[in-house]
Amino acid sequence: MxxxxxxxxxxxxxxxxxxxxxxxxxxxxxxxxxxxxxxxxxxxxxxxxALEAVAARVTEVLPLYASVHRGAGYLSQVSTALYESARQTIARFVDARPDDVAIITRNTTDSLNLLAGVVPTGSRVLVLDIEHHANLLPWVHSADGHGHQTTILPIADTVAETLARLRDELARQHYALLTVTGASNVTGEALPVDEVVALAHAEGTRVAVDGAQLVPHRGFSLAASGADYVAFSGHKTYAPFGAGALVGRRDWLDTGSPYLAGGGAVRDVRADRTVWQPAPARHEAGSPNVIGAIALAEACDQLAALxxxxxxxxxxxxxxxxxxxxxxxxxxxxxxxxxxxxxxxxxxxxxxxxxxxxxxxxxxxxxxxxxxxxxxxxxxxxxxxxxxxxxxxxxxxxxxxxxxxxxxxxxxxxxxxxxxxxxxxxxxxxxxxxxxxxxxxxxxxxxxxxxxxxxxxxxxxxxx
The missing domain is CATH 3.90.1150.10 (Aspartate Aminotransferase, domain 1)
Structure with missing residues (x-):
């Protein structure tokens, strides 16, 4: 052979x-x-x-940079259009479904911490013991504050045995979310995502994929895999300008606790109440990283064009x-x-x-x-x-x-x-x-x- x-x-x-x-x-x-x-x-x-094409794109758009979403000025409108176009490109790169939402974050760690904050109160989360700390610590340390329980499942000696262990645990009690690596940052290995998703969905469990090492190297499809969420980082995707992304199902993100409290995430504020926006604005309070999002989108386009x-x-x-x-x-x-x-x-x-x-x-x-x-x-x-x-x-x-x-x-x-x-x-x-x-x-x-x-x-x- x-x-x-x-x-x-x-x-x-x-x-x-x-x-x-x-x-x-x-x-x-x-x-x-x-x-x-x-x-x-x-x-x-x-x-x-950074890809040379990404650096060139940043140089191209820097003279157009201005505030986004709430600016009446011409450059504000241009920057808003570029930012929202970048969001669409990033979602398209991971083959998001029509009703998925893409939230611009700082990196994978940021994305998974955000997701940990919107898991419904009282839910259970399942995670394996091989995960990068970015996909382990948010679930362990946010559990008490967000009212969910986290179980860390030890892996077995083979993929087949680990999948069987996952199947048994998912059947033993209901989990709202299973979160897994798409590719280990230590060995590059992973469980077959499609099989993991099938096991989880059979028990009514959603799946989040830590795509930090997978997305830049192999690509990923939310639609084809059936996974519910994927998180990845610009600095690992040839766009080290401070942006990452969380892409996936809208419902938890529309109603869950806002990741940051601040301007842009709200519809109306009074002394006695706050009315929050739905996602993605709900989780993007403050001035967003417009240049970072554009850089990440350019990297996505360049990789997709190979x-x-x-x-x-x-x-x-x-x-x-x-x-x-x-x-x-x-x-x-x-x-x-x-x-x-x-x-x-x-x-x-x-x-x-x-x-x-x-x-x-x-x-x-x-x-x-x-x-x-x-x-x-x-x-x-x-x-x-x-x-x-x-x-x-x-x-x-x-x-x-x-x-x-x-x-x-x-x-x-x-x-x-x-x-x-x-x-x-x-x-x-x-x-x-x-x-x-x-x-x-x-x-x-x-x-x-x-x-x-x-x-x-x-x-x-x-x-x-």
Missing amino acids: TTTTERLSCADVDAVSALLPVVGGNTTVPLVDGTQRVYANLDYAASAP PAGALHAHEEALRARLVAGLSAIDGVEIARIWPDSAPPVGVLTFTVPGHNPGLVAAYLSAEHGIGVRDGRFCAHPLLAHLDASDGAIRASVGVGTTSEAVDRLVTALTTYLSVGPASGYEIVDGCWVVVEDTRPLVAVHGLDHLAATAAAACGPALDD
Whole structure:
């Protein structure tokens, strides 16, 4: 049987990168040996770079920016039209049904917190223990305040067994909502959404999909899957301008508690009462992120315009190349949730037993110009399930990833295990950094006050 990697040459694999260039795709970074290399960005699962087309669209509309919805001025009317058109584009990208509503949010976390606030009082919510914190904490911590109960269901050893466990739990008692990941931010795996929806709907349970890792990489259809809600982020969909979306059934969103109290969300206010708008205005109080919404819509249009299956094939080939390369290295172990899951999206997590993941990530950056993620990826229960509570290393790909970046990672890890780092590393403020790092900072305003060693330092979001 011919594999994806065998079918696609390097040129074929990199074709999508040429079709949809990203901002900064040729940015070089300094290495500790004094040379420079083009940055190998293998951290798309955290935040993806902007498409060049998205940046151009933002530049185009910035001169037209003004207040929306309540402005009589010409530019206010233009901005309102652009904002509402962006809403329609975003809804269309996830194949929303005619009666669905799209709410512009900040990101997936924001979207799921909003949804948690409109689940009817007294309802039960079911969530699996493999979820990103964005699809776990809102349900656990909002339960008391919003009057619903949340059950966290442990997964089983296989997809088939996990689906059976879900079926049994849904039949055991009534749940208003089941919320599941569309693709794990740790391994790229997921339960088959169509089957999950069928199981849930058979028991009268709605389904919300955390689409943060699914929507930008494979696309998603509310209509075809039957899912009731999907949430996703602009910063993972090549539009890092601060907007995300929640798209789905209107009824809960029309009547549930407004997400924010403020102007634009109300029809009438008196000292003794407030009359709220229906969705989406009900949950978009204050001045909305017009530019962010337009940027996200442009990214949606650009991804939708790719040849059918091109993005899927691109990422599948890159991931297969990465799996093959890492599997050949003695001393590297690839994490997997289930042995019977469908092909994952372009996210892969691995460990180097006996070696601190933060040290390995610092080495990859300082000596090879490779950006990966280390830590527990805001998915602590899943990392514990994978016996990686001390952290792991994640490599993730996207439209701008080339085969060279994947091959560089494999070569760098091989060198690390066979020869070892060329520089010394130490822990500073909990993070691995190069000892006496002499790499220069990028010449950009805002970094001039930092010491050179700060270029390798990590911030407080180590576990993202």
